[in-house]
Amino acid sequence: MLKGMRRLISKVHKLDPGHVLHMGTQAPQSLAAHLDSQVSGQSPRAISRTSENDPAKHEEQHEGQHYSLPLQDMKTIFPHGLPPRFVMQMKTFNEACLMVRKPALELLHHLKNTNFDHPAVRYVLYGEKGTGKTLSLCHIIHFCAKQDWLILHIPDGHLWVKNCQDLLQSTYNKQRFDQPLEASVWLKNFKTANERFLSQIKIQEKYVWNKRESVEKGSLLGEVVEQGITRVRNATDAVGIVLKELKRQSSLGIFRLLVAVDGVNALWGRTTLKREDKSPIAPEELALIYNLRKMVKNDWHGGAIVLTLSQTGSLFKPRRACLPQELLGKEGFDALDPFIPILVSNYNPKEFESCIQYYLENSWLQHEKAHTEEGKKELLFLSNANPGQLERLCAYL
Amino acid sequence: MAASCVSCCAALSCRLFLGGRVNLARRQVLWKAAAAELQTVFGSQILRLRHTTVVTTKKNVASLRCETYTVDFIKKQIEEFNLGKRHLANMMGEDPETFTQEDIDRAIAYLFPSGLFEKRARPIMKHPEQIFPKQKATQWGEDGRPFHFLFYTGKQSYYSLMHDAYGKLLNLEKHKNELQAKGLFSEEAKTKDLIGSRWLIKEELEEMLVEKLSDQDYAQFIRLLERLLTLQCGAAEKEFLQSFRRSVTIQSKKQLIEPVQYDEQGMAFSTSEGKRKSAKAEAVVYEHGSGRIKVNGIDYLLYFPVTQDREQLMFPFHFLDRLGKHDVTCTVSGGGRSAQAGAIRLAMARALCSFVTEEEVEWMRQAGLLTVDPRIRERKKPGQEGARRKFTWKKR
Numbered sequence: 001m002l003k004g005m006r007r008l009i010s011k012v013h014k015l016d017p018g019h020v021l022h023m024g025t026q027a028p029q030s031l032a033a034h035l036d037s038q039v040s041g042q043s044p045r046a047i048s049r050t051s052e053n054d055p056a057k058h059e060e061q062h063e064g065q066h067y068s069l070p071l072q073d074m075k076t077i078f079p080h081g082l083p084p085r086f087v088m089q090m091k092t093f094n095e096a097c098l099m100v101r102k103p104a105l106e107l108l109h110h111l112k113n114t115n116f117d118h119p120a121v122r123y124v125l126y127g128e129k130g131t132g133k134t135l136s137l138c139h140i141i142h143f144c145a146k147q148d149w150l151i152l153h154i155p156d157g158h159l160w161v162k163n164c165q166d167l168l169q170s171t172y173n174k175q176r177f178d179q180p181l182e183a184s185v186w187l188k189n190f191k192t193a194n195e196r197f198l199s200q201i202k203i204q205e206k207y208v209w210n211k212r213e214s215v216e217k218g219s220l221l222g223e224v225v226e227q228g229i230t231r232v233r234n235a236t237d238a239v240g241i242v243l244k245e246l247k248r249q250s251s252l253g254i255f256r257l258l259v260a261v262d263g264v265n266a267l268w269g270r271t272t273l274k275r276e277d278k279s280p281i282a283p284e285e286l287a288l289i290y291n292l293r294k295m296v297k298n299d300w301h302g303g304a305i306v307l308t309l310s311q312t313g314s315l316f317k318p319r320r321a322c323l324p325q326e327l328l329g330k331e332g333f334d335a336l337d338p339f340i341p342i343l344v345s346n347y348n349p350k351e352f353e354s355c356i357q358y359y360l361e362n363s364w365l366q367h368e369k370a371h372t373e374e375g376k377k378e379l380l381f382l383s384n385a386n387p388g389q390l391e392r393l394c395a396y397l
Numbered sequence: 398m399a400a401s402c403v404s405c406c407a408a409l410s411c412r413l414f415l416g417g418r419v420n421l422a423r424r425q426v427l428w429k430a431a432a433a434e435l436q437t438v439f440g441s442q443i444l445r446l447r448h449t450t451v452v453t454t455k456k457n458v459a460s461l462r463c464e465t466y467t468v469d470f471i472k473k474q475i476e477e478f479n480l481g482k483r484h485l486a487n488m489m490g491e492d493p494e495t496f497t498q499e500d501i502d503r504a505i506a507y508l509f510p511s512g513l514f515e516k517r518a519r520p521i522m523k524h525p526e527q528i529f530p531k532q533k534a535t536q537w538g539e540d541g542r543p544f545h546f547l548f549y550t551g552k553q554s555y556y557s558l559m560h561d562a563y564g565k566l567l568n569l570e571k572h573k574n575e576l577q578a579k580g581l582f583s584e585e586a587k588t589k590d591l592i593g594s595r596w597l598i599k600e601e602l603e604e605m606l607v608e609k610l611s612d613q614d615y616a617q618f619i620r621l622l623e624r625l626l627t628l629q630c631g632a633a634e635k636e637f638l639q640s641f642r643r644s645v646t647i648q649s650k651k652q653l654i655e656p657v658q659y660d661e662q663g664m665a666f667s668t669s670e671g672k673r674k675s676a677k678a679e680a681v682v683y684e685h686g687s688g689r690i691k692v693n694g695i696d697y698l699l700y701f702p703v704t705q706d707r708e709q710l711m712f713p714f715h716f717l718d719r720l721g722k723h724d725v726t727c728t729v730s731g732g733g734r735s736a737q738a739g740a741i742r743l744a745m746a747r748a749l750c751s752f753v754t755e756e757e758v759e760w761m762r763q764a765g766l767l768t769v770d771p772r773i774r775e776r777k778k779p780g781q782e783g784a785r786r787k788f789t790w791k792k793r
Contacts, residue, residue: 128698128699319702320695320699374718374720377720377721378711378715378720380688380720380721381688381707381711381714381715381720381721382704382707382708382711383698384696384697384698384707386698389698389704392704393704
């Protein structure tokens with residue numbers, strides 16, 4: 001925290017050499033506030049960073065600015081779920097910075113004012129490719145993690161409906177299929193993200209794995225998760241148990257539950273998986289998908305459901321489809337109705353400027369023309385203020 | 398006909414068969430007994446020809462080896478052509494007297510419609526002078542003695558031309574010296590006849606002399622003509638020089654600039670088209686805007702996911718430094734993604750001409766933004782796998 005402050009102070013020094021700072025006498029927080037107001041008042045150029053690192057306190061004034069997340073937290077909160085390019089950027093810059101944007105702010109505002117006695121509200125983030133839906137979701141997850149919610153984060157729904165090597169017939173229900181690998185991987189990550197809850201929540205029913213093993217009523221949820229990780233054959237069922245228990249218990253009010261699913265249109269689309277006789281499998285025949293659909297229904301209270309649509313990994317959907325109606329299909333739309341749609345669009349000029357400043361500060365843009373106005377105009381034209389495209393373009397400069 | 402030929406080809410006497418022959422025939426000593434028949438003027442041509450066809454001495458074999466179109470043959474062709482022209486005019490219901498070559502071409506295209514792609518393979522009816530290549534007559538008589546005194550140089554017409562030109566030069570210098578001696582010499586201003594014309598090129602000179610020349614010969618000739626130019630010439634010399642000048646048409650570099658139109662809200666815009674390969678595009682560029690581009694109703698970022706295509710679209714605006722200042726709506730069809738990008742680029746550049754100064758239009762033209770890209774997919778040839786790729790070569 002102090003190191004970040006010092007960096008910010010030194011940068012401000014470069015901006016306003018004539019400005020006199022009283023360094024030693026004042027306390028750090030007030031100094032930061034003082035600096036913020038002073039500098040934002042004086043320099044017309046948008047500053048790309050803010051020192052407000054708590055998502056709960058992000059307001060409209062922070063819009064367009066980057067805030068940094070501590071890397072330790074990143075490992076715990078996001079064992080999975082970050083876009084791969086962002087992970088690479090994190091590794092390069094040695095810091096994780098997210099931009100505060102309007103859709104995320106809107107969602108935060110809604111979440112802060114949720115009434116936990118009402119059924120869980122569904123929020124759907126949709127938009128063109130590369131506009132920042134997944135990162136907005138990550139912003140929300142960070143907020144909820146800070147607020148001590150239990151986070152149920154499915155990184156990509158599409159991973160569960162394609163490229164599955166081993167499909168087993170489910171032991172629980174003969175008609176459904178198990179996906180042991182995906183389930184066990186997800187359970188591992190879930191465990192990393194929510195360690196402390198696993199030792200607090202107790203299951204309220206007895207589950208029998210097979211003739212010799214069973215889980216008693218009243219034992220910890222952590223045990224179920226362990227069983228799923230060690231015995232890969234039962235991983236899918238473990239996931240199903242976890243989901244059922246969490247849904248049941250969040251209504252009791254012990255904890256708040258956030259269900260965050262990226263690529264939720266995979267749940268209602270088509271799969272590329274086939275049975276042994278080459279007939280296609282519908283999504284509901286996969287146990288993981290079936291349980292997840294139950295989770296996303298709003299018949300429980302005590303939390304919120306935040307979903308993201310994604311065309312990038314979707315199967316059998318045209319490239320330009322980005323609206324909920326197109327990507328979810330009739331079935332999905334009816335299942336998710338009613339929901340609050342939140343459009344994530346391209347950068348506005350202030351955000352674009354801020355992004356370029358961030359890259360310049362990290363010495364990411366090495367081209368001489370990157371500092372100049374013409375260079376910025378070129379980048380704006382070529383990327384049309386699309387965050388994903390801008391990131392890919394800047395990778396070459 | 399013989400007399401007219403002689404008069405018009407005084408300097409270049411070898412072109413027409415008859416002129417030289419009749420001249421030299423009169424001058425030569427008649428060696429054979431049959432020469433007595435040559436005294437008669439009329440029929441001399443026919444007799445002359447009869448001699449050449451019948452008497453195949455060793456010296457005449459060389460000329461008979463290459464295919465010559467004899468004078469009779471050419472004359473017959475010309476008569477047939479004229480007759481045919483009149484018949485054609487009658488057929489088409491036009492006046493035979495005023496039937497020009499363009500009319501002939503149109504009539505032939507109408508009567509013999511051809512679907513051949515190669516224009517030169519279609520039926521034509523032209524004057525025999527244009528169809529049969531010009532050939533040199535036999536340069537020597539039946540006794541083997543050449544007619545022209547410079548025959549043994551190898552390029553007799555060229556050297557005779559040089560000789561004449563140099564003679565003229567010497568005459569002019571002599572004249573100038575005489576005038577200077579008398580004190581009547583006066584510097585004249587340079588004439589303006591030479592503006593808009595160029596010396597004839599080597600191929601044209603070769604065609605004129607019916608002889609092969611080398612580059613050095615041609616250069617020497619031009620140098621001689623330039624030297625003639627520097628001196629004051631009389632009317633005859635001027636005519637002589639003009640026969641070697643060809644006019645140069647000045648290509649108009651004016652770009653067609655679209656007029657600016659105004660729509661209902663009073664916004665100024667300009668429309669134009671462009672194409673590339675088989676893609677056709679039409680662009681509407683608005684004068685004031687924020688740099689949004691819509692292609693077929695879709696945002697250009699979604700329509701062209703590849704950066705290369707978007708760079709092509711950026712080129713006209715970036716060149717004129719007007720990146721965020723115009724709004725564009727365009728429609729495009731045909732071609733592939735790169736061709737469509739190129740077509741839109743051309744259309745946008747043409748539309749931008751109406752908002753931009755003339756100098757900047759000239760810069761755009763020099764940058765190649767306003768030229769239609771003529772590259773087309775090359776045809777696949779038989780015997781090859783593709784346009785250039787040959788089949789795999791197997792040694793056995």
